[in-house]
Amino acid sequence: MKLRQNVRHWAAKRALTTPVVGGYVNDRLVGMHTDIFLDKADEGRREERRAHLDDFFDATMDTYVAALEAGYPEAEAREITHVQANFDFFNHGWAEMMEIPSDELEEHYRRYEEFFTRYGITIDDPLGDFRPADGVADAPETPGRMDDEEFENAVAGFADDAYVEDADGELHVGGTDEPDEVDVSAAPGVDESDLDDDAEAGAD
Numbered sequence: 601m602k603l604r605q606n607v608r609h610w611a612a613k614r615a616l617t618t619p620v621v622g623g624y625v626n627d628r629l630v631g632m633h634t635d636i637f638l639d640k641a642d643e644g645r646r647e648e649r650r651a652h653l654d655d656f657f658d659a660t661m662d663t664y665v666a667a668l669e670a671g672y673p674e675a676e677a678r679e680i681t682h683v684q685a686n687f688d689f690f691n692h693g694w695a696e697m698m699e700i701p702s703d704e705l706e707e708h709y710r711r712y713e714e715f716f717t718r719y720g721i722t723i724d725d726p727l728g729d730f731r732p733a734d735g736v737a738d739a740p741e742t743p744g745r746m747d748d749e750e751f752e753n754a755v756a757g758f759a760d761d762a763y764v765e766d767a768d769g770e771l772h773v774g775g776t777d778e779p780d781e782v783d784v785s786a787a788p789g790v791d792e793s794d795l796d797d798d799a800e801a802g803a804d
Contacts, residue, residue, distance in 0.1 A: 611787035628789025652739035675775030
């Protein structure tokens with residue numbers, strides 16, 4: 601799959617594994633991902649999918665952290681969550697939201713089969729063990745979109761590895777190296793006032 605990787609991604613990685621600050625970033629990333637994918641959907645379908653996507657992406661944040669803890673590099677840990685999302689879009693018939701065409705789903709699954717098997721993740725059950733105890737909000741399916749086999753926002757040909765486009769537009773196989781110094785405040789949902797509030801809370 602083709603992904604981007606810049607300072608905000610590294611900051612988000614650092615923040616999500618940091619107590620308190622991680623909560624701000626988690627919520628912001630969930631909202632960002634929901635909005636990004638809803639923008640690809642027909643306007644009349646967006647709001648009926650919002651609650652489902654919010655719940656789904658919130659669960660994938662736990663997947664991301666688990667993948668990092670399992671030793672996957674940042675790009676692959678993030679790609680794992682995107683593959684989960686594409687499984688979910690496929691199951692709902694949301695072809696216009698898919699980042700990869702349906703005939704590449706199996707290849708992406710096989711690349712991360714060890715991790716997916718460990719946590720019970722399949723194409724039919726994209727969240728596996730990461731499914732929240734209270735479930736995920738339902739959303740209507742649009743199976744007819746899959747029959748058309750039109751994946752207008754999918755990028756084919758990147759199923760054999762994680763391909764990362766850096767801030768300069770250069771493509772790297774497997775991702776880029778993490779900077780020695782990462783400013784957590786660069787992560788989505790965190791600014792200096794958030795960090796100051798957390799510091800004060802920790803002093804109590």
